Amino acid sequence: MTLTRITSPHAKGSNRTQRVMLLVLAACAPGALALTWLFGIGTLVNLLWASLVALGVEAAILKIRQRPLGFYLSDGSALVTAVLLALALPPYAPWWLTLVAVGFAIVFGKQLYGGLGQNPFNPAMLGYVVVLISFPVEMTSWPKPHGVGLLEGLQQIFGLAQLPDGWSQATALDSLKINKSLTMDELWAANPAFGKVGGAAVEWVNAAFLLGGLFLLHKRLISWHAPVGMLAALTVMSLLFWHGSGSDSNGSPLFHLFTGATMLGAFFIVTDPVSGATSNLGRLIFGAGVGILVYIIRTWGGYPDGVAFAVLLMNLAAPTIDHYSRPRAYGHSKPERGFRMGE
Template identity: 65%
Template structure:
């Protein structure tokens, strides 16, 4: 068994690489939405580290190793990227604190959590505060002073600074064809959400870096993206008003690539074996499409991941049973 400090060093190095790999997506989100994503990041990181230190103090354990391993910062970064830019400060703090307490330390800390902490925090605010979670800003819509005013509820807010996302616009559409939606709705870009296409591609670049450095394996991302592509292709009925969107639309909208390369590859709450990782990704992709299309939430990745977290022990047992040689 490796020494504890060696394990901590490996975890710290992996978390540093994950944070580095999020930079392309963060820069793309900053280009698209402005300062809101960075404000989210500062608030989420502050709350995550503060709660982490407080919990370790209550457990009468030294907070230094836990704070320095980078796991809290990674959860905060993923949460900040998944929350709407310029959402209220208390919403970001609530999500981050809940993620740390109920997603991580309630089960004993890093390495023991059965659920993805960032997605648990995101699911909490999606269920309890649905209205502010729908307020996504228009691209390039707010400078830093205006953004801070909105986040902290100070001063007059600019008019028409929010819009429905492409996924939400498609979900509630009843009369317009896909061509009409893409032509007349500013939320739509060339293939997916306007500007969000580039954010997703930036996360692909970061994911390729993690694959090249062997921080993650290909099984879960390929399983998720392949299943999402196949089910959206099978259910795609062209450009009519009842269309659920093309496969390319689903791959390049919402938090698809963030989920595929950074969320479902979380090593603690996800499976260990390659076969189980592949099945885990397949399940997340299928559930994401079902929630996007027929559920009450436009994206659905958080709930898909948490539901599949519940299935991890069964997936591991299933794969192990299939790999055992038959007795004569």
């Protein structure tokens, strides 16, 4: 009888790349629904347009590289990049801004390094930072909750007409950074959309992404180390530099946890298995570094939210973190002090 020769490993697990990506997309659904409910059709247009751009650009690059399209496009990684980026962009961002962000993420954040599994930076955050630096006005135009209709939103996205003045507003992070003399009570009173935690609209969005993150933890698609490291570090930093509810407060721990892109970053960005650290200790350190940098950028930096910059900076540090946090191989122990090779 002839035995079929198959290379190892012979055991197969259920967590194939395609299944993992589909579950990540499912975990994004609560956040996407919360954004759509609050800001309208713009979020859904972002998601659809970003997905089409990601698949089209990836197909073009794969064709240039002479790689099989069906095999690589079906893994779902391009869709995950597109969805995460679309959820981070303002809901009524111009169509060309989404095109630039997603195209740069796929080409320079992923395919330039050889594709999935070889990128040193998080592609979605790379695309986000490029358009944030290049087009700051469009990237800071967040609409008022329930303030834009369907037709007006579509006209804004495709450049057919401009929305009237007053359709957008500063976020809670923007307001706190621009006017440090505001007390937290004055900040909340100045805009009814700002809630008692981090901004009434953004509080629900962050809670929805937290729900999706708990789903990923339940499915064991991510470990708890990086999210806990980030959220714990952000909490400690905000406790250390919080001056109470008076002026120059820098925001309370709850304010920082439930505003901006905190929960999206904690459960969907810092948990990237490719551009982050690999060991459990390394993931804790990586997440903590992101949390510290997010607070520093929000409080003393030039941008109101710092999740994307913090993640990219820690991507640079990931190889060093892995080097010093890698578990010792079984059977190897640390040499005694004074022992030298050859003795």
